[in-house]
Amino acid sequence: MTSSRNLLAKTIPLLILVPLFSSLGNVMLGKGMRGMGEIGHLSVSALAVYSLKTLSSVWIWLGVGSLLLFFVSYLLILSWADYSYVQPVTATGYVLAPLLAHLLLGEVVPGARWVGAAFIFLGVALVGRTPPSTTRRG
Amino acid sequence: MRTFLFLAIVVLSGTGGDIAATHAMKQIGEVKNFAPRALLGVLRRVLQSGWMWLAIALMALAFFSLLALLSWAEVSFVVPATAANYIVGAFGAKLLLKERVSKTRWAGMLLVTVGVALVCAAR
Secondary structure: OHHHHHHHHHHHHHHHHHHHHHHHHHHHHHHHHHHHOOOOOOOHHHHHHHHHHHHOOHHHHHHHHHHHHHHHHHHHHHOOOOHHHHHHHOOHHHHHHHHHHHHHHOOOOOHHHHHHHHHHHHHHHHHHOOOOOOOOOO | OHHHHHHHHHHHHHHHHHHHHHHHHHHHOOOOOOOHHHHHHHHHHHHHOHHHHHHHHHHHHHHHHHHHHHOOOOHHHHHHHOOHHHHHHHHHHHHOOOOOOOHHHHHHHHHHHHHHHHHHHOO
8 A cells, every 4th residue: 555655656746747848848849940940941051050050049958958857757657657557647748738828828729629638638537547557566 | 551651650669669668667677766866877777778779769760750751741630640659559568568458548548549639630
């Protein structure tokens, strides 16, 4: 009992951090790349200038940092929890994205997307009722 | 035909990469100590794991196949279709990682798959 409670105590924070870091990372990369503008013509020198510009963007570095944190949290949780548990439960990112877009950016979210978010929410609730690890010993 | 072939590569190599990473982490063992020094030790073992390098190679293959696929196929088809990852992942977890996927977990997984496809397809 204590063991399964300990397991949940470290599983739940990571289940929140994984989709959070990955959506934040993607949003920041998107913001960084949009600030760059499109690549004009595909020559070596144009690509080199473009790469340098990309590497000088704070948003790109924040995005890469956030995606690295996502990957580290993902690996940490997989060191004890089932893949068939972690993969569906971290789909909460898909619910988070339209919600944040609606609340923070005032985007109009199409109805079908809210229906999809409701499906994900129910699915995550069901998977969340199963034990995080079925292969763990001790 | 080419579209479905590339979609299959994206889904199979993506979930294959995740499964190899999971296997590597299970071999390394449950992380119990989250102090920076202990985490650096885990990182060292991660970088020494052959399974992890296989995972990274498969994830890179999935990423570049997705980029190639997006160069001719519609995003509105490709992105929702990658929700198939969830079903393929569950089969992989059951068959290769020997996880016990209960009926409740299958049901939740199917709801998530439909939900992700809907979220990505809606416009």
